[in-house]
Amino acid sequence: MNPKAVYKYCKHLGCCEACCLRYIGIKNPDSYEHVDSFVTIYQDEADKPKQTFEQNEDLENGNDNSLKPEVIDKNVTNGDSDDLTNLPPCKKRRIDVCISCLGVLQEDKRFDSFSMVKNVLAKKKYECATFACALSAPMATLLRERAITLRLAEEFPGYDDKTLTALKEAWKWSFGVQLAAQINKTLDSGAVSPLLVTLNYDYADDMQELEILKQVSPQLFEERSKQKRRFVTEFTRRSVEQALATASLAALQAAGGGLPTASVRALCVGMVCAHAPMYLAGRYIKLSRNLPQSPWILDKKRVLPSSVQEIIYKPLADFYNMDEEEADRRLKLIAAGREDVDVRCLGEGRPFAVEITDPTRQLTADELAKACQLISESKEVIVKQIVPITREDLVQLKKGEETKSKTYEALCIKLSHSQFDDVSPDSPVKVTPEDIARINSFRNTPQNSQNSLNNKSNDHNDSNGDTSDEENNANTLDANGDSLNASPDSKTTKTDIQNTSEENQMAKNSSDAKDIDATPEKNYVQVAEAMDTSLNSEKCDNLSDVKIVIEQKTPIRVLHRRPLLTRTRQILELEAEAVPEHAQLFRLRARTSAGTYVKEWAHGELRRSRPALRDVLRARVDLLALDVSAVHLAWPPPPPPPV
Amino acid sequence: MEYNILDSIDLNDPAIYKSFTDRYFSKRYILNVNGIENNDIMLMFHSNRITLLCLAPSHFFFKKKDKYTLNFNIGKIDRLSNKVKGKGKKGGQALFPDSVICKVEWSDGSSFGIPCGMRGTLVEINENLIKNPELLQEMPDSDGFIAIMLSSIAITDATKNKLLTHEDYMKVVNV
Numbered sequence: 001m002n003p004k005a006v007y008k009y010c011k012h013l014g015c016c017e018a019c020c021l022r023y024i025g026i027k028n029p030d031s032y033e034h035v036d037s038f039v040t041i042y043q044d045e046a047d048k049p050k051q052t053f054e055q056n057e058d059l060e061n062g063n064d065n066s067l068k069p070e071v072i073d074k075n076v077t078n079g080d081s082d083d084l085t086n087l088p089p090c091k092k093r094r095i096d097v098c099i100s101c102l103g104v105l106q107e108d109k110r111f112d113s114f115s116m117v118k119n120v121l122a123k124k125k126y127e128c129a130t131f132a133c134a135l136s137a138p139m140a141t142l143l144r145e146r147a148i149t150l151r152l153a154e155e156f157p158g159y160d161d162k163t164l165t166a167l168k169e170a171w172k173w174s175f176g177v178q179l180a181a182q183i184n185k186t187l188d189s190g191a192v193s194p195l196l197v198t199l200n201y202d203y204a205d206d207m208q209e210l211e212i213l214k215q216v217s218p219q220l221f222e223e224r225s226k227q228k229r230r231f232v233t234e235f236t237r238r239s240v241e242q243a244l245a246t247a248s249l250a251a252l253q254a255a256g257g258g259l260p261t262a263s264v265r266a267l268c269v270g271m272v273c274a275h276a277p278m279y280l281a282g283r284y285i286k287l288s289r290n291l292p293q294s295p296w297i298l299d300k301k302r303v304l305p306s307s308v309q310e311i312i313y314k315p316l317a318d319f320y321n322m323d324e325e326e327a328d329r330r331l332k333l334i335a336a337g338r339e340d341v342d343v344r345c346l347g348e349g350r351p352f353a354v355e356i357t358d359p360t361r362q363l364t365a366d367e368l369a370k371a372c373q374l375i376s377e378s379k380e381v382i383v384k385q386i387v388p389i390t391r392e393d394l395v396q397l398k399k400g401e402e403t404k405s406k407t408y409e410a411l412c413i414k415l416s417h418s419q420f421d422d423v424s425p426d427s428p429v430k431v432t433p434e435d436i437a438r439i440n441s442f443r444n445t446p447q448n449s450q451n452s453l454n455n456k457s458n459d460h461n462d463s464n465g466d467t468s469d470e471e472n473n474a475n476t477l478d479a480n481g482d483s484l485n486a487s488p489d490s491k492t493t494k495t496d497i498q499n500t501s502e503e504n505q506m507a508k509n510s511s512d513a514k515d516i517d518a519t520p521e522k523n524y525v526q527v528a529e530a531m532d533t534s535l536n537s538e539k540c541d542n543l544s545d546v547k548i549v550i551e552q553k554t555p556i557r558v559l560h561r562r563p564l565l566t567r568t569r570q571i572l573e574l575e576a577e578a579v580p581e582h583a584q585l586f587r588l589r590a591r592t593s594a595g596t597y598v599k600e601w602a603h604g605e606l607r608r609s610r611p612a613l614r615d616v617l618r619a620r621v622d623l624l625a626l627d628v629s630a631v632h633l634a635w636p637p638p639p640p641p642p643v
Numbered sequence: 644m645e646y647n648i649l650d651s652i653d654l655n656d657p658a659i660y661k662s663f664t665d666r667y668f669s670k671r672y673i674l675n676v677n678g679i680e681n682n683d684i685m686l687m688f689h690s691n692r693i694t695l696l697c698l699a700p701s702h703f704f705f706k707k708k709d710k711y712t713l714n715f716n717i718g719k720i721d722r723l724s725n726k727v728k729g730k731g732k733k734g735g736q737a738l739f740p741d742s743v744i745c746k747v748e749w750s751d752g753s754s755f756g757i758p759c760g761m762r763g764t765l766v767e768i769n770e771n772l773i774k775n776p777e778l779l780q781e782m783p784d785s786d787g788f789i790a791i792m793l794s795s796i797a798i799t800d801a802t803k804n805k806l807l808t809h810e811d812y813m814k815v816v817n818v
């Protein structure tokens with residue numbers, strides 16, 4: 001392939017200088033920045049005084065008919081498809097819109113686009129020193145590129161259409177570089193710079209020119225129009241590319257050629273500046289029993305005046321000068337699960353992140369500290385620290401939601417005598433020391449030997465010497481039949497424990513279940529899914545010492561919006577304590593696997609959750625108040641080590 | 644202790660001691676279903692429109708102390724084979740007010756059917772009744788519920804509005 005010949009051919013078709021370079025396959029950015037001086041190496045002496053008139057003249061009077069696609073096309077289609085070729089020559093000569101890029105690469109008239117970008121940037125005030133730029137070009141350029149490469153392949157055997165330098169690349173190298181000087185930012189690739197400037201070019205004849213694709217690929221578009229009778233968006237970038245992928249030159253020419261002279265140029269009609277999201281991380285403590293995590297709105301009316309989300313958003317939105325509506329649109333709270341409205345979250349708090357869409361800048365450490373102070377002044381939510389994190393860090397949050405255990409404190413009430421109580425039915429119901437002991441020693445899983453020697457270690461110890469103890473326990477049990485005899489507490493744990501090996505099996509299977517607390521958010525779910533394989537293997541990491549395996553049907557309170565399923569969950573630690581001044585009450589500390597419905601476990605929910613706390617006590621039990629005392633997840637992630 | 648859980652609620656507020664069903668459900672009654680005296684059922688509506696089917700305390704069932712078994716095979720339909728899929732509870736058996744969910748069959752050969760009282764989808768049969776049929780007798784308004792049903796908001800609201808409230812029921816049965 002002779003580049004000079006390709007240049008000459010493209011030039012004759014009506015390509016601008018930059019497009020000629022594209023078809024030659026030039027991929028050097030500098031060449032597009034200084035097109036006019038660079039192209040001279042491909043020009044014959046005769047071409048050098050480049051004037052539009054002469055070039056068009058050339059096309060008009062050339063002896064080689066194959067260089068005149070419009071003439072050929074006209075013959076094939078009986079002259080009814082392309083009226084532009086019938087215009088008087090003088091009119092046509094004035095038009096020098098590039099036949100391929102439709103003017104996108106032609107350097108005149110760029111000033112308007114530059115000032116458009118400048119205005120938007122002046123208003124938004126991004127602090128980012130770099131930018132990337134992207135082009136949204138008319139779809140007709142795709143058709144035209146195909147029409148030209150097919151002709152090139154015919155003219156120059158062996159011409160590969162992969163030679164073509166993409167329009168958006170060539171545009172970036174010329175327009176982007178010039179824009180950089182105008183807006184005083186450094187041009188960088190989209191993979192590096194978080195600030196993206198997208199320019200949209202519109203071409204008046206775009207849809208009309210694409211019509212010929214219906215002849216080229218009748219099947220494709222017939223199907224499309226059938227599918228979308230109501231919304232006639234037949235020509236999408238995808239469908240156009242699909243139709244062009246298989247189009248032959250003959251088919252294109254039969255349909256009209258796909259390369260009419262452009263009577264108007266594509267114009268930059270709009271631009272979008274957007275900064276990639278930024279993420280902040282922290283932990284929130286929720287002190288109110290009357291505060292939902294996100295706004296609680298029922299039938300368009302607020303049920304409760306505020307929410308954790310709104311309290312956290314407020315100072316952040318103020319720093320970014322967002323009003324409430326804008327904050328709701330541009331901020332997103334991503335939390336490691338959520339607690340019910342009436343549940344407090346104490347201790348170190350619940351891990352969360354805030355995604356900021358299109359941020360203009362990163363908040364300073366001082367501002368973040370101030371935000372914490374303002375949030376905590378609400379008296380309902382306390383956040384001690386907020387730090388910037390990366391999008392990748394969100395995976396930890398998602399993972400934590402699914403794998404990490406939570407510790408709860410509950411205030412419970414014993415409502416009836418226990419079947420174990422040996423008292424008169426008329427005597428007042430009291431929590432007995434036996435009740436407390438029964439709760440503390442209850443388990444329906446086999447106890448491994450290490451822990452049965454020292455039962456206390458349950459309370460503090462997550463780890464076991466033997467990492468594969470689940471498997472071992474199941475085997476031991478099959479041989480033993482009754483694991484309780486091995487337990488020093490068998491006296492007090494006489495409960496309905498059968499099929500323990502089966503339950504143990506279920507405990508393992510439960511690692512497939514999804515956390516009920518999950519409130520998926522698009523962006524971070526995508527990140528998390530990418531990591532999902534690594535996640536599965538870790539799901540049971542700290543669940544190796546399970547005291548109680550329970551099965552919970554989807555609670556009635558969420559059954560209207562969730563599938564009916566029976567989920568297996570684990571209680572890893574359980575400790576009860578009497579409340580001296582209230583004989584019927586007792587405190588409970590429980591560490592549970594992610595997704596355990598603690599309230600339902602306590603009262604049993606009409607026996608839909610089993611074995612429940614009341615099955616342990618053999619008495620009617622209810623839960624009066626619940627606090628999350630720890631979400632066991634290291635968060636926020638430590639800052640990356642300095643490079 | 645910081646943020647003591649004991650101080651976080653008002654222990655003198657009687658509302659916190661309400662039973663699970665009283666806390667979340669409002670009770671409605673249908674009396675003398677199919678013209679049979681004291682064939683009384685109770686529907687418990689959760690605020691999220693999930694509905695529990697129960698026998699009303701005034702049902703004649705509670706007067707008879709004979710042994711009984713529960714039969715969930717209603718004609719050609721086996722209520723126990725009910726399965727629902729997904730959030731939409733697809734595949735659940737369709738219910739009409741007269742649809743019988745369960746038949747109580749006494750040892751003396753007599754029996755009666757428990758109709759569901761509303762249009763909707765059968766979500767769940769109380770599986771505990773199979774092993775422990777005595778729950779129906781002993782805890783009719785809680786663990787002895789018969790079934791969980793779900794209907795549209797419109798049907799649920801309409802049914803709820805036209806049925807006897809708990810207050811009115813108490814007046815009627817006390818007469």
Ligand SMILES: [Zn+2]
Binds near residue numbers: 015105
């Ligand atoms: Zn061009």
